[in-house]
Amino acid sequence: MSWRSRMAADVDKKPTEDGSRITPQSEHRSPGSGSWISKALWTLLVVGAVPLLAFGIKYYQDAQLLKRHEESIRTLGAEGLFLFSSLDTDHDLYLSPEEFKPIAEKLTGITPPVDFEEEVTHDPNGETLILEAKMQPLLLDSMTKSKDGFLGVSHSSLNGLRSWKSPAVPSSSFSTSQFRAFLPPKNKIDVGDTWWVIPSELNIFTGYLPNNRYHPPSPKGNKEVLIHSLLNMFHPRPFIKSRFAPQGTVACIRASNDFYYDIVFRIHAEFQLNDVPDFPFWFTPGQFTGNIILSKDASHVRHFQLYVPSDRSLNVDMEWLYGASESSNMEVDIGYLPQLELQSTGPSTPSVIMDEEGNIIDSRDTSREPIQFVFEDIHWTSELSRQEATRRLDVTFYPFKRVSYLPFSEAFERAEAENKLVHSILLWGALDDQSC
Incomplete structure (x- = not known):
């Protein structure tokens, strides 16, 4: 080796501060070249482990639930488990104090006080919403008893029905703060969430x-x-x-953005059409449904509608007594109600506003020129179809609707495709409302 080459080699192998030597190849190698590979491997390992862990937890939970179900069958039998399940609303095979409450009330005869609701203060200068009621009375010839001219039905029994031809209050003004009742609870703020506005108090034990x-x-x-x-x-x-299940009011968030909700709801309620001296006559629509678009602080309502669906041939159940006692004979019938509806005349508007000069203007003053309000369009950042939101309301009222109920022809097509049997049900009316 020549002197020049030895010198170059010595220069290439220059010592470091700690006495070690660095070759040219090691000078150009990234100082973290080994660590990033190990980090990447750990990341892949963690990413792969998360779904496996989730699957394992889900498998364990399902196995435990199946085990508890089998133990419940052995302990209670099929009928006992049915009674237990009527109270077990979350289907976890455990009874919480809230779920056990109907039994406690039945045994003790003591009803605990209702849950405290936050007091709603009505701002006298807040916005108001005007609702109009529309009605087309029940078609008497849609009742089955009309076929024989209401033979055997006393005239007084139908007094309330015959005389109810228009809404009791054609138009009414509401404070927007009242509609805070439709806002979701703090743990139900996602699109598709459902909750009880007025919970049902009926179960197999309460009757x-x-x-x-x-x-x-x-x-x-x-x-x-x-x-x-x-x-x-x-x-x-x-x-x-x-009086009978289903009972109560359920709501569902159909759409949402930073400022507004579109909430669909379903109500099961009824009317008493007769008064003394006539015997009671119960008028029970299949359901009330509708939607409300309101701001998240309930200071503004853009739209409100409530109505009885009229897309079926029968949509009202009727029952009347032939006596004043609970054991009196009862007649039943069903019929068709073309229209029963509440509709907002427009968005809610402020009662008092200020002009550009700071003067207070009362929008309710009829002596002034009517004030024209301009509202921005609402664009949803997350939403469901109305059909899907309605389905979620249905399932909340009727857990059996988790299973698809299909029209006759579609059922056989599905059965053939899935190689399953068909369970046929013949109904006089509808399975999922009161008109049956």
Whole structure:
């Protein structure tokens, strides 16, 4: 080796501060070249482990639930498990104190006080919403008893029905703060979430509410007051809790953005059409449904509609007594109601506003020129179809609707495709409302 080459080699192998030597190849190698590979491997390992862990947890939970179900069958038997399941609303095969409450009330005869509701303060200068009621009375010839001229039906029994031809209150003004009752609870703020606005109080142990009543109980809390006030526009004696299941009011968030909700709802309530001295006559629409578009602080309502669906040939159940006692004979019938509807005349508007010069203007002053309000368009950032939101309401009321109920022809096509048997049900009316 020449002197120049030895010198170059010595220079290439220059010592470091700690005495080690660095070759040219090691000078150009990235100092973290080994660590990033190990980090990548760990990342892949973690990413792969997460779904496996989730699957394992789900498998364990399902196995435990199946084990508890088998133990319940052995302990209670099929009928006992059916009774237990009627109370086990979350289907976890455990009874929480809330789920056990109906049994406690039945055994002790003591009903605990209703849950506290936040007091709604009505701003006298807040916005107001005007609702109009529309009605087309029940078609008497749609009732089955009309086929024989109501033979055997006393004329007085139908007094309330025959005389109810228009809404009790054609138009009414509401404070927008009252519609806070439709806002979701804090744990139900995602599109598709459902919740009970007015929970059902009926189960297999409580039975049903009495028939021999004329006047509804006073509503309790802001939510009951609002629903009662809305239905009161149709008839002066609304019962916001129907005698039989389904009972109550359920809502679902159909769409949402930063400022607004579109909430669909379903109500099961009924009216008492007769008053003393006539015997009770119960008028039970299949359901009330509708939607409300309101701001998330309930200061503004863009749209409101509530109505009885009229897309079926029968949509009202009717029952009337032939005596004043609970054991009196009862007649039943079904019929068709073309229209029963509440509709907002427009968005809610402020009662008091200020002009550009700071002067207060009362928009309710009829002596002035009417004020024209301009509202921005609402664009949803997340939404469901109305059909899907309605399905979720249905399932909340009727858990059996988790299984698809299909028209006759479609059922056989599905059965053939999935190689399953067909269970056929013949109904007089509809399975998922009161008109059956």
